[in-house]
Structure formats: C-alpha cells, structure tokens
Amino acid sequence: MNLFEETSSEKNLLPYDGEVYYYGKIMGNQQANLYLKTLLETIDWKHDEAIIFGKHITTKRMVAWYGDEPYEYMYSKITKKALPWTAPLLELKRLTESETGETFNSCLLNLYHNGDEGMSWHSDAERDLKKDGAIASLSFGAERKFSFKHKQTKETISTFLENGSLLLMKGTTQSNWLHRLPPTKKVVTPRVNLTFRTIV
Numbered sequence: 001m002n003l004f005e006e007t008s009s010e011k012n013l014l015p016y017d018g019e020v021y022y023y024g025k026i027m028g029n030q031q032a033n034l035y036l037k038t039l040l041e042t043i044d045w046k047h048d049e050a051i052i053f054g055k056h057i058t059t060k061r062m063v064a065w066y067g068d069e070p071y072e073y074m075y076s077k078i079t080k081k082a083l084p085w086t087a088p089l090l091e092l093k094r095l096t097e098s099e100t101g102e103t104f105n106s107c108l109l110n111l112y113h114n115g116d117e118g119m120s121w122h123s124d125a126e127r128d129l130k131k132d133g134a135i136a137s138l139s140f141g142a143e144r145k146f147s148f149k150h151k152q153t154k155e156t157i158s159t160f161l162e163n164g165s166l167l168l169m170k171g172t173t174q175s176n177w178l179h180r181l182p183p184t185k186k187v188v189t190p191r192v193n194l195t196f197r198t199i200v
C-alpha cells in the first residue's frame with residue numbers, strides 16, 4: 001500500500017521511451033479472491049468482437065466496458081458503448097486513483113478463462129484515448145506473465161501480474177512499446193483484468 005508515496009518511488013520497468021510501474025499486490029489474497037468472484041458474477045461479460053483481415057470474429061476471451069458516461073469507444077474496429085459504473089467497480093476505481101495519484105473516467109475489463117486465452121501484441125493508443133494518458137491495470141485471479149516489446153529496438157521486458165496487483169503505464173509507453181499477455185499451458189484457472197483509462 002502506498003497511499004502517501006509518489007509513483008516515482010516505484011521502479012520504472014522500462015529502460016527508455018516510457019514508464020511502467022509495478023506496485024505489486026495492493027490487497028491481500030482474501031480480498032482479491034472476493035473481488036474476482038464478485039466481478040465474475042456481476043459484470044456484463046460478452047465475447048469480444050473484432051474485424052481482422054476483413055473478417056468478423058468473436059474471441060473466447062470476454063470483455064466489458066464501463067465509464068462515467070455512455071461513451072462510444074472504437075476498439076478493434078467495432079464501436080462499443082460504456083455501461084454505468086457498478087459499486088465494486090467504483091470502489092476499485094477510487095482505490096486505483098488513490099494509489100497512483102491519477103484520475104480515470106472509464107474501464108475496460110477482460111476475462112481470460114484459462115491460459116489458452118491471452119492478448120497479442122498491441123498498444124493502447126486508440127484515437128478516443130487521451131494521448132499519453134496513464135493506464136492503470138488491476139489483476140485478479142491466476143497470475144500471468146505480461147510483456148513489453150519496443151517498437152523499434154524490439155527489446156522485450158516481462159513481469160508477472162499477481163492476484164490483487166496494480167501496474168501503471170504512463171508517459172510515452174503506448175507510443176513506443178507494445179504489450180501482450182502471452183498464452184500459457186501452465187494456467188488452468190481464470191484471470192480478470194481491469195484497465196482504467198481516460199477517454200476524451
């Protein structure tokens with residue numbers, strides 16, 4: 001817990017061209033497991049849709065989108081509308097804001113049922129997102145590897161995202177680095193991830 005510390009007290013995981021801070025676990029296992037259960041049961045999960053090479057596909061991974069207002073958000077060439085915050089999501093948004101000192105107005109949630117599901121290399125620099133805005137990532141459930149790859153040098157940095165942990169991406173990270181959640185045979189239990197963002 002570091003309510004009274006600056007984010008700069010966390011070590012930057014990136015060697016250059018961006019800032020990624022891993023805060024580690026910001027709550028105990030019991031509380032994190034309870035959030036996992038609550039989110040699995042109360043979020044309006046839908047299979048993600050995308051248009052890839054002109055083909056309409058739906059993913060095994062499930063997603064949901066919440067925000068301050070019913071923002072329309074373009075993601076993977078499909079427009080989505082944000083739902084109003086639920087009580088547990090507002091709680092988690094406030095916790096994330098107090099830990100990071102940043103503010104957010106929306107949240108994208110991802111549900112990976114097991115290690116077969118992941119997310120391939122991308123950056124979160126969609127047109128509707130604030131340019132170089134901070135993105136905070138909360139993780140619940142199975143611990144998964146998370147990697148960054150520099151767009152020019154291809155240098156790769158990896159870390160593990162624990163149950164109840166917080167990671168913050170800011171500065172020029174999205175302009176210069178890709179990130180992904182690699183699939184893995186080792187994980188057979190679900191993981192829920194929340195990324196808090198700022199839509200403009």
Ligand SMILES: O=C(O)CCC(=O)C(=O)O
Pocket residue numbers: 108110119124137146161179181193195
């Ligand atoms: O599941 C994660 O940790 C990452 C999710 C992500 O990169 C995204 O939603 O853009």
Ligand SMILES: [Fe+2]
Pocket residue numbers: 122123124179
């Ligand atoms: Fe992302």
